[in-house]
Amino acid sequence: MKDRPPIDRDSFEPPYAQLARTIRERIAGGAYRPGDRLPSEAELCAAFSVSPMTVRRAIGELVRADVVVTEHGRGTFVKPPQLAAASFDLGDLMRYLASPDVEARILEARIVSAGPRVAEKLAREEGERVISIKRLLLRGDEPVFYHSEYLVFDPARPLVEAELATTALQDLFSGAHGSDLKFGRLTLHASAFTETEASQLGEQPGTLAWVLEHLFFDFDDRPESWGRFVGRADRLSFTTTVGIPGPQEGV
Amino acid sequence: MKDRPPIDRDSFEPPYAQLARTIRERIAGGAYRPGDRLPSEAELCAAFSVSPMTVRRAIGELVRADVVVTEHGRGTFVKPPQLAAASFDLGDLMRYLASPDVEARILEARIVSAGPRVAEKLAREEGERVISIKRLLLRGDEPVFYHSEYLVFDPARPLVEAELATTALQDLFSGAHGSDLKFGRLTLHASAFTETEASQLGEQPGTLAWVLEHLFFDFDDRPESWGRFVGRADRLSFTTTVGIPGPQEGV
DNA sequence: CGGACAAACTTCCCTAGACCAGTAGGGTAG
DNA sequence: CTACCCTACTGGTCTAGGGAAGTTTGTCCG
Numbered sequence: 001m002k003d004r005p006p007i008d009r010d011s012f013e014p015p016y017a018q019l020a021r022t023i024r025e026r027i028a029g030g031a032y033r034p035g036d037r038l039p040s041e042a043e044l045c046a047a048f049s050v051s052p053m054t055v056r057r058a059i060g061e062l063v064r065a066d067v068v069v070t071e072h073g074r075g076t077f078v079k080p081p082q083l084a085a086a087s088f089d090l091g092d093l094m095r096y097l098a099s100p101d102v103e104a105r106i107l108e109a110r111i112v113s114a115g116p117r118v119a120e121k122l123a124r125e126e127g128e129r130v131i132s133i134k135r136l137l138l139r140g141d142e143p144v145f146y147h148s149e150y151l152v153f154d155p156a157r158p159l160v161e162a163e164l165a166t167t168a169l170q171d172l173f174s175g176a177h178g179s180d181l182k183f184g185r186l187t188l189h190a191s192a193f194t195e196t197e198a199s200q201l202g203e204q205p206g207t208l209a210w211v212l213e214h215l216f217f218d219f220d221d222r223p224e225s226w227g228r229f230v231g232r233a234d235r236l237s238f239t240t241t242v243g244i245p246g247p248q249e250g251v
Numbered sequence: 252m253k254d255r256p257p258i259d260r261d262s263f264e265p266p267y268a269q270l271a272r273t274i275r276e277r278i279a280g281g282a283y284r285p286g287d288r289l290p291s292e293a294e295l296c297a298a299f300s301v302s303p304m305t306v307r308r309a310i311g312e313l314v315r316a317d318v319v320v321t322e323h324g325r326g327t328f329v330k331p332p333q334l335a336a337a338s339f340d341l342g343d344l345m346r347y348l349a350s351p352d353v354e355a356r357i358l359e360a361r362i363v364s365a366g367p368r369v370a371e372k373l374a375r376e377e378g379e380r381v382i383s384i385k386r387l388l389l390r391g392d393e394p395v396f397y398h399s400e401y402l403v404f405d406p407a408r409p410l411v412e413a414e415l416a417t418t419a420l421q422d423l424f425s426g427a428h429g430s431d432l433k434f435g436r437l438t439l440h441a442s443a444f445t446e447t448e449a450s451q452l453g454e455q456p457g458t459l460a461w462v463l464e465h466l467f468f469d470f471d472d473r474p475e476s477w478g479r480f481v482g483r484a485d486r487l488s489f490t491t492t493v494g495i496p497g498p499q500e501g502v
Numbered sequence: 503c504g505g506a507c508a509a510a511c512t513t514c515c516c517t518a519g520a521c522c523a524g525t526a527g528g529g530t531a532g
Numbered sequence: 533c534t535a536c537c538c539t540a541c542t543g544g545t546c547t548a549g550g551g552a553a554g555t556t557t558g559t560c561c562g
Contacts, residue, residue, distance in 0.1 A: 243435055291541075
């Protein structure tokens, strides 16, 4: 029962991370099973010759990763994998769309009069002027996403041409239109292509589609932009892992 | 410029949380804009009369929430809302399905011979015996999800009757079939109802559907169960928020 | 036998420093 | 003018404790 991996003080991996990894590995190896109590903080301090703060931080990492749960006054317990803890990350999709071989082609960019739906989303009056931008996202020569977006029209801040460039994707994902935005709300749902979308993407109307809707607000909590990405659903799925992944996981 | 909210030592909210909240509010209020540098740790220590560790913890929370980003040697900076940081949580859906007014009705539970697809998913030979369970999840009297699941058949561990009870949903989401599972992989994709699914749910075949597929592994990294939830897509969407939500957010 | 209480645990949060490492700016030697 | 280095400032990590608060257990007393 000798601790094979105590703590390597010369490693680049800081002690708290080594400790967190070690505990994780022991759980993955079955040394601690779901429901079991981990050694107390004091015991871990002694066993690994680190200070309480270091132990607390290591445990904190595991708590955040939903691997263990702490109960005040009772102890720290190993959690079974929880379906409810699952969350699907948009990061991979966004990084893919922001990659160099994906380009955005502007189909249309003009000032239009807000229809009822746009007016409601942007909290403006119907008929007010808004900027309409329609983009096609292509990977190589193949269209993968259709993007339609409406921005509130502010005469004081004329439409920046740079935002319309094909390189705007970068900003679109990292800092969306300058940095005057406070927060955004995203909604993912499944739908079917409309006529317009289908023709632009070269698909049949009614084909299964993902719709990712985004609504961004400025620092006065007023809607600033509203738009949606539409793409074929059968080419994209979201995958995630709960619990402690096996050895070859990580993509 | 007097700090109105220093730190209330008598509050139930611990200082690190008060500090994190205060900084968050200042960002939300526009005092610090995206790209701005926050006061340094030392300055925050002095301004709020707390120790460095407390400041670090507060900042750590904000980093984790993707509100700020720290750069070693340079400072801590406010992040604009990032699309790539978005993740869709299954928690709400799971809590909804686990609520008391949702019940699971067993349609079928028997031992079958593994077909090619099941055999591949469970890493077994085709023709081996597996347990097949089909459930209907009802809210009130209305079916909302169809659940099909295959478990490896282990004669040593006979099928627990409790797992088949209509109350099994609880376990299904929190600890899935005892606690012998190490991790699970979940995949979400959009699809259309098959004949079987449609008839069970009282829908038309071809209707848009969500499919949530789950594959659980035991502590030897062997697949233990594989199954999928299928439900109407037009009644369910996933919503999330990036950046700092406005005042009335939080559902 | 039963209930109150105290001790011994546990986690939680904090202090007040220390040293290391990365960055930026200014001054100096070439 | 350029290249270099030195210094001040930044976050990153850790130490070695402390007191507060929740839980469990066992003991003592009625």
